[in-house]
Amino acid sequence: MPLPKRTIAASFLPDRYRYYYSLSKLAMDPLYEAVPGAFDEDAEPLLDLGCGIGLLLHCLRASGRKVPYVGVDTDAAKIAAARVASTRGGHDNADFQVCDLSEQFPKHQGSVALLDVLQYLPHQAQGTLLSQAAQCVSKRGQLVIRTGLADGTWRSAMTRATDRFGHLVGWMKTSFKAQPSAQELRATLHRHGLHAEFKPLWGRTPFNNWLVLARRPAQG
Structure with a gap:
């Protein structure tokens, strides 16, 4: 069932910038249609690292996934917007926190989402996180990870250039x-x-994005 994109985006009103940003992300980025399906049989609490304005929460709830959710991000403005939108969307059992993962890592046991974060860290910090x-x-x-991969393809180069552009225009702090x-x-x-x-x-994007699903092997 398709996501209710306009309904989700409307949760960010009256901030029209975030409304149109979220609407465009939901319309063009395959992440938000794909990731909820990864949680079909997952009832574990979810920690969303680098959650931004909390779009993943809205997509999970719209897809019927009611797992307990905590989103963390270093950007206080995005966390504030995420809290307001979550309340406007009527989403319970969810929390958003300002957190610098390089200084403090939340205590958690369950599932973890790490979406579009690794590329903003140097290699050593990627391994630590x-x-x-x-x-x-x-x-x-x-x-559950979404990341670009270094594989020497033209998609890889395009992804790097776009990430740098996102910083130049001010959407990404790093x-x-x-x-x-x-x-x-x-x-x-x-x-x-x-x-x-x-x-x-x-x-349908030119980016070298991959979805990585990592689990512990089932015990015999």
Whole structure:
């Protein structure tokens, strides 16, 4: 069932900039149609790292996923907008917190979402954040990542350029730092007992985005 894009975007009114931003993201970015499906059989509490204005929460609720949700982001203005929109949308069992993950990592056990965050961190910091996120994943939980990958393709170059542009126009506080490789991601997640599945998620966009679903293997 398609997402109610205009209804979700209306939660950000009267801020027309965020209304049109969210409407365009929901219309053009395949992430928001794809990610809720990853939680079809997942009832674990969800920690959304780098949640921005909280679009993932709205998409989950619109798709019938009622899991407890906590979103964290370093941008206080986005967190304020996320709280207001969540209330306007009537979403309960959800919380948003200002948090600098380089200084403090939330305590959590369950599932974790890490969407469009890794590319804004240097390689070493990527590994640290992935390790922290992986340690939060419970036996029935999962780590859901959306990231560009360093694979030498034209899509990879386009993704880097667009991320840098997003910083120049002021939407992202930090600029592009590095793309992880699939091998790096697999190795880090494997060290923490997670098996990763990679799916292309560029849809009709020119970007080299991938959806990574990482779970703990079922015990025999």
